[in-house]
Amino acid sequence: MSTPFTFNRALDPDSTLYLPDGLTSINLPTMATSDPFSPPVVLFGYEASTFTLKVRLALRIKQIPYTFITVPSMLPRPLLTETFNLTYRRIPILAIGRELYCDTSLIVEALEHFFPEAEGYQTLYPDAADGRDYRPMIRGFASYWTDRPLFRATTGLIPASVWRTPFGEDRAELIGHKLDPDKLEKKLPENLARLDLQLSMLEPLFSHQGEGPWIFSTKAPSLADISVYYQLSWGSDIAAGRLINNLTGGGTSDTETEGATAVFNAQRYPGVFTWYKTLQRYFENLPSTEDTDPAFATVLEQIRNSPALGKKSLLLPTPRSSHAELDRKCGLIEGAMVSVAPDDTGRADPTVGTLVALSPEEVVMKPKQLERKAEVEVRVHFPRLGFVVRPVGGAKL
Template identity: 30%
Template sequence: MQDLILHNYASSPFSEKLRLVLGHKKLPWKSVLVPPIMPKPDVVALTGGYRRTPVLQVGADIYCDTALICDVLEHVRPEPTLYPPHLKGACRIFAQWADSTLFWAAMGYNLQPKGAAFVFGKAPAGTAEAFGADRKAMSSNLVRLRPGDATSAYRSYLRRLANMADEHDFLFGMDPCVADFAAYHGIWYTRTQVPVLMDIFSATPSVVEWAERMAAIGHGAMTKLGAEDAIEVAKAAEPEAPGANLLIDSAFQDDHGLRLGSRVSITPESFGTEATEGELIAATRTHYSLRRHDPRTGVVHVHFPRLGYVLKAA
């Protein structure tokens, strides 16, 4: 097993989701810090275009999107499981809702003017404007809630989470599952990045108690790695053959009339819609894989979940 390298940045909510999953599974990992906004030349050298954070690198295999990365980490270390057998469908559906609907309500609340002023209050001049322009470009296909609407939705969702947290230590029982990690990261951002907005939790103390239990999981055994070192890791490695890597399903599922070996592009549906082009080497019921070459990395395989991504002929 090669090193697990997480390309992330400190205030990234989805990075926090995976940092906690790594801690929960007690997996050692290496942290490469990436810029929160473009340009991201080292990330793009690995992915071919995909720029969302985080990205997991294992040698010359690059895994995009936390939904897919959670499956990869589950395969690396099945216990403790993220997907309890009797709740596998329910917790996956909940996690998909939490990573989208709940997350965007939370961030619409978190980055209202008061929250944004706190986040960027001590940053160099122009930082807030650059961040806003970057996220506006990423959101061209996404309907964003206005702060008032986001606040109303976030309050309602927190009450629903409280109904679950009132019953158990975690949302679906006595142990955390993928639903907890997906629901936590937007709430983590409120608690740690914009504490001036913490009053929204006053009506749901059980959510606060649950969040404290989540935070206590920690990030596990992390060591730092430079971005250029990660590029060298990819260049020195050979990507795993399709079906032999950490994605255990391998049967070809053709829903697009595109054969393996075709030149294709893969693009997120709504947020951060930069395309990655390459040779289609896998299209299974859960994921796509592309083979591509970059002068800095050599040949890499880039993997995406099937859900939430658009596959087209290049």
């Protein structure tokens, strides 16, 4: 038996949902009234990008005003290379002023740091009902589960027509080996079974909701909720063929098939499905803070005129500073030329530049000039988790 509830700040008359007994309302965050951190926030991505969706959801929960700039789903991306001399090929990229953040694991931490709860923004790491801070567990949950094995399960549901377009050739270069569309098509049932396995492992998370509907029993949705939701939302759409026209840059047409509904439904996994629909309505009731595709020249001027972060504020806070001796032994000293590349896909396209700062979790570099000087000088931030940082040439600049 479930109790009907209405969101405390519903924006439409159809916001009634059904939740387990004992829960009658959910509070939604409000946009911060003051913002002492003034640089513009700009997200570079495209509609069908899995991880772009993850960041958009984080920005929406935190109610951070930002600009969305569309870039192609495939290389080349002159807007990024010519504007910033950025050769990193994965999406999304988030600009906070003249600081560029790569990989969602670091982007989320940057948003949490620069737009904190103390200044009126919703945190992505709310305390749990038992009072504990599950931030390290939530970060690991996202990085080592949803962003990797669950992501592999959902990407395995991409229709074979996608791989028969130039997008398939682009992603073969990213992955590092050829993709056979016919073989991938035959593997779709096997990959759907992999999603079923993931849902089976997730279902027990939602068997005890007396203290609220959210993962880890937090007081509000956390990064853990975002991480599972964006994968299931994107996976459901892509499996049905709803995003494939955008994903392939017009290389194939959208479809509307059964997709993942054979395993992702209310009868087979009622806990996951109820939570999913609850969070879906939560997002729908949040005001949008996104300004979509304005004139890029205006945005570029805002980025160019942004105040530069000082050396002490370049790195996100960590429990300990960089281990200077270990970094020196690895050749990672300030001013060295270094390369940064993911440790999985995209290893053949490292980003090269001058090392500016380093912590146990983050590396900051000034990108190497390409054929033409960048229109705006920026610093690029990468996480060390999931990336390999190595010196190039060994000489200090």
